[in-house]
Amino acid sequence: MISRNQIKFINSLKQKKFREQHRCFLAEGSKLVKELSEGPFQLRQIFSTSDWVRQQSDWIGSFSVEQVSLSEMERISTLASPSPVLALFEIPDQTITPACWENDLSLVVDDIRDPGNLGTIIRIADWFGIPQVICSPDTVDQYNPKVVQAAMGSHARIALIYQEITELFRDVRKEIPVYGLMLNGKNLYEANLEKHGFILIGNEAHGISEAVSTFVTHKLTIPFYPADRKGHAESLNAAVAAGIVCAEFRIQNARSEKREV
Amino acid sequence: MISRNQIKFINSLKQKKFREQHRCFLAEGSKLVKELSEGPFQLRQIFSTSDWVRQQSDWIGSFSVEQVSLSEMERISTLASPSPVLALFEIPDQTITPACWENDLSLVVDDIRDPGNLGTIIRIADWFGIPQVICSPDTVDQYNPKVVQAAMGSHARIALIYQEITELFRDVRKEIPVYGLMLNGKNLYEANLEKHGFILIGNEAHGISEAVSTFVTHKLTIPFYPADRKGHAESLNAAVAAGIVCAEFRIQNARSEKREV
Numbered sequence: 001m002i003s004r005n006q007i008k009f010i011n012s013l014k015q016k017k018f019r020e021q022h023r024c025f026l027a028e029g030s031k032l033v034k035e036l037s038e039g040p041f042q043l044r045q046i047f048s049t050s051d052w053v054r055q056q057s058d059w060i061g062s063f064s065v066e067q068v069s070l071s072e073m074e075r076i077s078t079l080a081s082p083s084p085v086l087a088l089f090e091i092p093d094q095t096i097t098p099a100c101w102e103n104d105l106s107l108v109v110d111d112i113r114d115p116g117n118l119g120t121i122i123r124i125a126d127w128f129g130i131p132q133v134i135c136s137p138d139t140v141d142q143y144n145p146k147v148v149q150a151a152m153g154s155h156a157r158i159a160l161i162y163q164e165i166t167e168l169f170r171d172v173r174k175e176i177p178v179y180g181l182m183l184n185g186k187n188l189y190e191a192n193l194e195k196h197g198f199i200l201i202g203n204e205a206h207g208i209s210e211a212v213s214t215f216v217t218h219k220l221t222i223p224f225y226p227a228d229r230k231g232h233a234e235s236l237n238a239a240v241a242a243g244i245v246c247a248e249f250r251i252q253n254a255r256s257e258k259r260e261v
Numbered sequence: 262m263i264s265r266n267q268i269k270f271i272n273s274l275k276q277k278k279f280r281e282q283h284r285c286f287l288a289e290g291s292k293l294v295k296e297l298s299e300g301p302f303q304l305r306q307i308f309s310t311s312d313w314v315r316q317q318s319d320w321i322g323s324f325s326v327e328q329v330s331l332s333e334m335e336r337i338s339t340l341a342s343p344s345p346v347l348a349l350f351e352i353p354d355q356t357i358t359p360a361c362w363e364n365d366l367s368l369v370v371d372d373i374r375d376p377g378n379l380g381t382i383i384r385i386a387d388w389f390g391i392p393q394v395i396c397s398p399d400t401v402d403q404y405n406p407k408v409v410q411a412a413m414g415s416h417a418r419i420a421l422i423y424q425e426i427t428e429l430f431r432d433v434r435k436e437i438p439v440y441g442l443m444l445n446g447k448n449l450y451e452a453n454l455e456k457h458g459f460i461l462i463g464n465e466a467h468g469i470s471e472a473v474s475t476f477v478t479h480k481l482t483i484p485f486y487p488a489d490r491k492g493h494a495e496s497l498n499a500a501v502a503a504g505i506v507c508a509e510f511r512i513q514n515a516r517s518e519k520r521e522v
Contacts, residue, residue: 116377120501126494129486154494189512208407225390225511231348235413240381241407243497247505250486 002047002068010047010076010086013152016141023091025143028081032153034059039156042090052084064087091143096161096168100132101176101194104157105249108178110165110212111203112238115140119150120239121201126154128246130199133160134168136212139165169198169215176218180208181241187217188245193252200240219246263329263337271337274349276401277402284352286404293414295320302416303351308337313345330497339406352404357422357429361393362437366510368394369425369439369471371426372464373499376401380411381500382462384476387415389507392459393428394421397473409441430476439478441469446480449506452511462503481506482509 013026024044024104030052036224037059046065048056053065062222074083076108100107107130112118118140125133140147148164151158177197200216202208208210222244224232236244273279287307288297291313298304298320307326309317314326333344361367368391373379378399384521386394402406403421412419430439438458461477463469469477483505485493497505 045467059355120498123494123498124501127485127497128481129490129493132474150498152494157492158496184511202342222388222508223512223515224388225515227515229390231418233413235410236388236504237381237384237500239498240385240501244504244508247483247508251484254486254488 002066002072005030006066007072007075008127010088012249013088014069014078014145015142016082019091019141019143025090025091025148026086026145027089027148028077028079028086028145029149030085032149033085033087034207036087037063038087038093039153041156044088044090045048046085046087047073049073051161056085068103072160075125079149086099094159094161096134096163097132097159098172101172101196101198105130105196105246106198106244107137107242108165108168108198108200109133109139109198109242110136110208111137111138111206112201114204114238115144117204117237117239118142118144118148121242122147122151122154122158122160124218124239124243125158126151128250131158134165134198135160135162138164142221144146147168153242165200165212166215169212178215179245180213180219181222181245182208182213182215182216182219183221183235185221188220188221188248189223191218191220195256197251199242199245201238203244204238263327263333266304266334267327268333271349272345275339275406277405279376280352280404285349286352286409287339287406288350288409289340289347289406289507290410291317291346291516292434293410294348294376294400296414297350297417298324298348300414301401302351302417303353305349305351306428307346307348308334309346310334315511317346325477334342340410353421354422357395357424358393359433362433362459366457366458366507368503369396369426369459369461370394370400371397371461371469372399372431372467374399374401374460375499376405376407377411377418378465378498378500379403379405380408380413382503383408383415383419383421384420384426385500385504385507387412389508389511392419395426396421396423397426398423423437426461426473427476430473439476440506441474441477441480442483442506443474443477443480444482445480446482448484449481450484450507452479452481456514456517460503460506460510462506464497465477465499 019025043063047068050067180200189255280286304324311328368386373444386404
C-alpha cells in the first residue's frame with residue numbers, strides 16, 4: 001500500500017526541478033534497477049509487486065521495499081506498460097575528470113534535446129569504453145526517466161557532467177584534439193583519429209553551435225553513399241552518427257594498439 | 262475552418278487499421294511535407310495556418326489546402342508542439358524488388374517495435390543508398406506518425422515492404438549472403454563485406470528470431486572496446502547498430518570500387 005503523498009512525490013520526480021530539489025531519480029524494470037544498484041547509485045527505495053519481491057530475494061535483502069498493487073504501479077510508472085518494479089536512486093555528485101580527455105576519449109554533446117538520443121549516446125559511450133560524457137547545460141537532463149530507460153543501465157558505468165562547453169574548451173590545453181561531427185568536414189575514414197581528445201556531437205536540428213564550433217580542431221563527416229548521389233537524407237540521427245564515429249575511433253585505436261604490440 | 266468529422270477522420274489515422282482502411286497517412290512540418298510531396302506519394306490534402314500558406318505559395322499551387330487555426334491544429338496534430346502544417350498522403354502500393362539484393366544491399370528488420378528506431382533506420386538506408394527495407398509483419402507500421410516524423414522525409418526515396426522473412430529467405434537463391442547482426446558473430450571489421458545481399462537487424466530486446474537466424478550465412482558483431490573489458494552495455498540500440506554496420510559495408514564497398522578503377 002502506497003500513500004497519496006508517496007504517489008505525488010514519485011510523480012513529481014518526472015520533472016527536473018523536483019529531481020534536483022530531492023536529489024533523486026526514477027528507474028523502472030528489473031534488469032535496470034538491479035544494474036543501477038550495482039553502480040555508484042545509492043538505492044533509496046523500491047516499489048514493487050509482491051511476485052517480483054519473491055523472485056528477487058537473492059539481491060534485494062537489505063534494500064527498503066514497499067509492496068504495491070498493479071493498479072498502484074500504474075499510477076506511479078512513467079511507462080506505457082508498467083514493469084513490476086520502480087526504484088528511487090540518489091543523484092550522486094559528479095565531477096569532471098581531465099584525465100579522461102588527456103589519455104582517452106571524452107564525448108561532448110552540444111544541446112541534445114531528445115531523451116531517447118541522450119540515453120542511446122550514454123549506451124554507446126558504455127559500449128565503446130568512453131568513460132565520460134560532457135553535456136552543454138541545455139542538453140536534456142540525464143535523469144529524465146526516458147533518458148534513464150534508453151540508457152539501459154549504462155549510467156552505472158558512465159559519468160555525465162553538465163557544463164558550458166565553450167568554457168571547458170577555453171580551459172583545455174591547446175594540444176588536445178576536438179573532433180567535431182559536421183556536414184562539411186573531412187571524410188571520417190580518411191582522418192587520423194587519435195586515442196585521446198573530445199568527440200563533439202551537435203544538436204539534432206542545428207548541429208554544433210557557432211560559439212562551440214570555433215574550438216573544433218578536426219571537422220569530420222560521415223560520407224553518404226554513393227559519393228556522387230543526388231537526393232539523399234540531409235543527415236543522420238545524432239545518436240546514430242555518434243555511434244558510427246565512436247566505432248571508427250575505437251577500431252582505429254584497436255588497430256594501432258595491435259601494431260604497437 | 263475544419264469540421265468535427267474531419268478532426269475525427271484525421272485522428273483516426275493515428276491508428277494503423279484506419280490508415281489501412283483509408284489508404285492514407287499523416288505527416289507534419291513544412292520540410293517533411295514538401296519532401297514527401299516530391300516523392301512517390303500523392304498528396305491528398307494540406308491543413309495549415311494562413312501564415313504558412315502565404316510563405317509556401319511557390320510550391321503548393323495545385324494542392325488542396327484547408328486553412329485551420331492554431332487551436333484546430335492542436336486538435337489534429339500528433340506532435341507535442343504542433344507545426345503550422347499537417348498533410349494527408351496516399352499510401353502507395355509497394356512491391357519487393359529482387360534486383361535490390363542481387364546487385365545491391367537490402368536491409369531486413371525482424372520485429373523492430375519502436376517507431377523512432379524504424380524511422381531512424383529508414384533515414385540510415387537513405388544516407389547509405391540502400392534502396393529497400395524489408396520488414397517482418399510484426400515490425401511497427403512504416404506509416405505510424407512517429408515513424409514518419411523520425412524518418413524525416415526518407416520515405417520519399419526508400420521502399421519499405423512488409424513480408425514474412427523466413428518465406429523471403431526460403432525463396433532467395435542460396436548464393437545471396439545474409440549478414441545477421443548478432444552478439445556471437447565475427448568481428449565486423451574482419452569480415453569480407455560484399456556489395457550485395459541482406460543486412461539483417463533484430464528486435465530491440467530479443468535480437469534476430471530463431472526461425473530467421475537459421476538463414477543467416479554471415480554472423481557479424483560490432484566489437485566493444487577495449488576487447489578485454491568486463492562490465493559494459495549488453496548491446497547497442499538497434500538503429501545505432503544498423504548505422505554502424507551500414508557505414509562499414511559502404512566504406513568497404515567504396516574502397517573496393519576505388520581499387521577497381
